[in-house]
Amino acid sequence: MSDIPKTRRRTKSREWFARALESLVEGVNSPSRGRAVYSLGPIVIERGTGSHVFDVDWNEYIDFMMAFGALIHGHAHPAIVDTVAQAMAEGSHFAACTAPEVEAAERFRRLVPTAERVRFTNTGSEATMLALRLARAHTGRTKFVKFEGQYHGWYDPYLLNAHPHPPEMLGPAESPARIPDSLGIPEGVFADVIVAPWNDVAILERVFREQGGEIAAAITEPVMANLGCIPPRAGYLERLRELTQQSGALLIFDEVVTGFRYAPGGLQQKFGIVPDLSTFGKALGAGFPVGAVAGPSAILNRLEWHDSMVLHYGTFNGHRLTMKVVSTNLDLLMANDAAAYKRLNELGDAAIHGLRDVFRRRKVAAIVQGFGPMFQIYFTERKAIHDYRDYCAHVDTRKYSYFIHLLLERGIYMTPSNGLHWIISTAHKPSDIDQLFLVADEACAALG
Numbered sequence: 001m002s003d004i005p006k007t008r009r010r011t012k013s014r015e016w017f018a019r020a021l022e023s024l025v026e027g028v029n030s031p032s033r034g035r036a037v038y039s040l041g042p043i044v045i046e047r048g049t050g051s052h053v054f055d056v057d058w059n060e061y062i063d064f065m066m067a068f069g070a071l072i073h074g075h076a077h078p079a080i081v082d083t084v085a086q087a088m089a090e091g092s093h094f095a096a097c098t099a100p101e102v103e104a105a106e107r108f109r110r111l112v113p114t115a116e117r118v119r120f121t122n123t124g125s126e127a128t129m130l131a132l133r134l135a136r137a138h139t140g141r142t143k144f145v146k147f148e149g150q151y152h153g154w155y156d157p158y159l160l161n162a163h164p165h166p167p168e169m170l171g172p173a174e175s176p177a178r179i180p181d182s183l184g185i186p187e188g189v190f191a192d193v194i195v196a197p198w199n200d201v202a203i204l205e206r207v208f209r210e211q212g213g214e215i216a217a218a219i220t221e222p223v224m225a226n227l228g229c230i231p232p233r234a235g236y237l238e239r240l241r242e243l244t245q246q247s248g249a250l251l252i253f254d255e256v257v258t259g260f261r262y263a264p265g266g267l268q269q270k271f272g273i274v275p276d277l278s279t280f281g282k283a284l285g286a287g288f289p290v291g292a293v294a295g296p297s298a299i300l301n302r303l304e305w306h307d308s309m310v311l312h313y314g315t316f317n318g319h320r321l322t323m324k325v326v327s328t329n330l331d332l333l334m335a336n337d338a339a340a341y342k343r344l345n346e347l348g349d350a351a352i353h354g355l356r357d358v359f360r361r362r363k364v365a366a367i368v369q370g371f372g373p374m375f376q377i378y379f380t381e382r383k384a385i386h387d388y389r390d391y392c393a394h395v396d397t398r399k400y401s402y403f404i405h406l407l408l409e410r411g412i413y414m415t416p417s418n419g420l421h422w423i424i425s426t427a428h429k430p431s432d433i434d435q436l437f438l439v440a441d442e443a444c445a446a447l448g
């Protein structure tokens, strides 16, 4: 592969990044944003409006990353801007009972049928952390099932086998090698984690046959969004629901990525599966930091204050300004009979089909996987990527990164990490998608 064409001026981005390296580790605040991902160094973003962002050199891009999915309405949506301005003028946060948190919770419950109760957190990681604590307290058990390749935030016990590795490191599917994603976590933390491959019913059945009575919960995304976009095989989630129910374990759906994106009630609603607990984040806050755990009162009420309670504190929980944004966001999503969802799904499907056409026409061995407003491109000879092991063995992530750098040079903003996914927001227009096809076509030609 030849060098990436440097058609765009990045003088100021480079200057800012050099400055960033003086004060911040790797120049950023999360390893998914730095030089490890962007081979030319990250582009320093200055401003966003609707579906477009501008960098500090005033290069314009159509944004398909949308802050890892947080920006369901794109950048600086006027209704969100108004809400924030007004809420800020009134006082951003009181850490007290406020009307905005009640209004946000009421809306949340109207949209998510399984949310008899909701508890707001500040991030998705806090939500998944709390969900596991609740599940363990509710069942009186400690073990939980964590699927290979899935990421549920950076809470210690979840940090096993989320990052991709060479296939020879993975061990047998029936008994995966246990590979921590981080240093600094005592081995004992993982003692109660059962790691299993995702999308494999036979192994799932064995796990529950052998250990079902000890399992507090199984946590899964309904569509695996870490490592791109990997839908469940037909019947897989249904079987997981049956097995958890039969063994007295809870099913936790981690809808931090999928929640409020596919349907008002999340993918659980679209798939018709009722989990015991669900976690939300990202799109819930339309760009503001928030998470949530939702479920039946019988489980959530364990958070009530008494001697044997589940502890969950947080200075910023139910942050007043953020709660106001949540309400505005959910109102926007539900306006005109939830027209936003029709649009998100239609635009997303159009993008997926159009990109498939581009790769077919250009004879590039790539697939576009997913449906509606979330999808990923895999450079692979395979017809589909079904799980972590497929991803590790059959996806050319370096080619993807190179492809994305070609797009970045041509005005499409997307992370070069193949483990993330493309996001359609309500701010995207058909003309953005058409432009994507043109640019993708040009990038395919440049791939050689």
Ligand SMILES: Cc1ncc(COP(=O)(O)O)c(C=O)c1O
Residues within 6 Å of the ligand: 068, 123, 124, 125, 126, 128, 151, 152, 153, 154, 221, 225, 226, 254, 255, 256, 257, 281, 282, 291
């Ligand atoms: C499925 C899933 N769960 C949880 C999290 C953690 O959310 P946050 O980054 O808000 O802590 C993420 C973040 O990417 C995620 O993808």
